Amino acid sequence: MDPQTFASLIGINYKTYYSWERGVAGPSLETALKVAKKLNKKVEDVWYLD
Secondary structure: OOHHHHHHHOOOOHHHHHHHHHOOOOOOHHHHHHHHHHOOOOHHHHOOOO
């Protein structure tokens, strides 16, 4: 799945998703949980704290 399709699937703008990929910004907790659920993963498997 390409990044634009994934961003649409989780209900966010592609530019927002791209900023996450570049490490410029991160998702809210609610969005992080939504992404983890879509990926069938635990949130800590998708994101980690530095």
